[in-house]
Amino acid sequence: MSSDDASEDFPASKLERSGLFAKTGLKVGKNYAEYLMDRATGADDPEARKRELNTQNARDLFKEFTRLRGTALKLAQSMSMDTGLLPDEFMDVMAEAQYSVPPMNKALVRKRIRDGLGRFPELLFDAFEPEAMAAASLGQVHRARLDDGRTVAVKVQYPNVRETIESDLAVARTLFERLVEGEDLDDHFEEVKARLQEETDYLNEAENIHHFADQYDGDKLVIPRPVHDLTSEMVLTMTYVEGQHLDAFLDTDPDQERRDHFGQRLWDFLHEQVASNARTLHADTHPGNFLFRDDGRLGVIDFGCVKTFPQPFRDDMLRLYRARMADDEDEITRLLYALDILRDDLPQDTQDELRQFFDRYGSLIVEPYRQSTFDFGAPGFRERLQDSFEAASQLRAATGSPHFIFLNKALVGLLNLLTRLDARVDTTGSVSLLNEALADLGCAPVGK
Incomplete structure (x- = not known):
């Protein structure tokens, strides 16, 4: 398809878009059927064949989603690049095609x-x-x-x-209902819809x-x-x-000092937003929205996806950070219920699974704050972070306040950027900022 006729192939009606979703589903199903046939007959290396299957499915999905653009493409890119919910091969394809719409x-x-x-x-x-x-999308x-x-x-x-948001989210909801359990999908999809309408x-x-x-x-x-x-x-x-996107910046083979410099800029920017009384966060923290400049300043662009948090949610997140740092199990439990991560109506085994996951994930997230300088390029941290993303993809309960959606999007995006930079970051300033915000809540400060 040439660039001259690509726009004329933009399917705008609900019927056209639903048809493309269905066509894509059939392609993915055909690929999977061929994979199962190969596995049954013992052909080839099963792991290599599975990676090939994932890559082919990702390419088929992206081909159709670039035609759909809009909400469909944005959701596909977000699922692949921001959360780690899809296999690595999907992330590779989406990253390769990030600027190829x-x-x-x-x-x-x-x-x-x-x-x-x-x-x-x-x-x-x-x-x-x-x-x-x-x-882009x-x-x-x-x-x-x-x-x-x-x-x-x-x-x-x-x-x-704008007219396709409702129909695309309806199709996406059908997919998510097969992947997760719970009664809170309405609230989560309303949150996504509200941000997309703003965007x-x-x-x-x-x-x-x-x-x-x-x-x-x-x-x-x-x-x-x-x-x-x-x-x-x-x-x-x-x-x-002006400035370079992350891939172009890394292609210049920057030295460690330069990597640390921009990693610090990214880290400080997020914490200044979290500590601000405005409670407003640039929530689309992915590589395309930051520019690495020769003058040492970090360019920040694309302010469509911005989230302003309710005061109670933002304050409870600060309290949860403090409880994690203090290893205050009773306060952690109270806050997990206050933030709807744990609920009395959930089966006990589900609550236990959620508590175990969030204890591991929460401990990992606060680990950088326990050290004056943290190395995000350390292989051990990167591997544990990826393990957490994979574990999150296995959780089938739809739980937690809908406000987590865009907080997690910003946080996971930041961690992805910092690990790709292999940046070493001074965390003392961010701890001071968070302590000042905690003091406004009447909470004692935390230390290293």
Whole structure:
């Protein structure tokens, strides 16, 4: 499929999209049937054949999801890259294709900008590059120049993305109902739907950018600024941020000092958000949203997926961190119930399984705070982290507050970035920040 006709193949109706989901399911089923046949006849190395099966299924899924774009592609990328819930082969395919979504053709881009801003791009900008510099799940980005000489990035949303959220989530829910048990799926899917609706409203994203630029742009971070008079629900114009994405940065073979430097920037950014009274988190912590710059500052882009936590949830998470650091088992138990991770209506064996998992995972998460400097490149930590992701994929109970969804997305994304950087991070500043936030709750501080 060429880039010129890719956009015309964007299936927008519920019937078309359901048909593509069904077609993809048949392909995956055929691949699996062939694998079972090979295994039954003893052909080939079973482990190698299973890896091949996973890769083929991932490629078939991604091929169709790039046509679906929107919610379907975003969910597929999130499941693979942010949580470790799918096999490694899926992550490899998704990472390889992260920036390979077919772009809209030039005529449709012009129409989308005219529909969103009232005029064609050549009448709005001093210069506009018709070729997309990046194309992702919900939209694509073009470089342009304003009349005052500033270089800007113009994000143009694919057609009908907002209209497909409900139908795509309905199909996704059917899949998840086969994988998990519990009565809280409604709350979890409502949380996902709410964030997706916000993410497809570029006026909302412009406000998010404004908030984060005011709070964090400076000596350590570079945040774009929105251009409000060239922004609408479907077109977002913001100042352009230079820098390399993670893969390009790692390809330069940076020394350990450089890796540690940017790892520290990432670590500090998340903790400043958690400790802030605004309780607002940049929740899409994946490699495509950070830029590694020659001047040492970290560029942060894409503020569609932003989560503001209710005060009680944020405060209980701080208390849980403190209880883990203090090994206060009674307080940990109380908070696991307060956060709906443990519930009296769950079978006892399920509660025991959940408690064991969250004790292991919680201990792993607080481990960096127990040391003044933590090495995220240490093989032992990386392996235990991957083991935790695999163990999480075996949990079939839908449990925990829906607010965990985007907290986990941010946290797991951060850990993934830090382990890929092999960064060594000074944690003393983050512990101080968290202690200040705990003091506001009337809690005693924690130490190393």
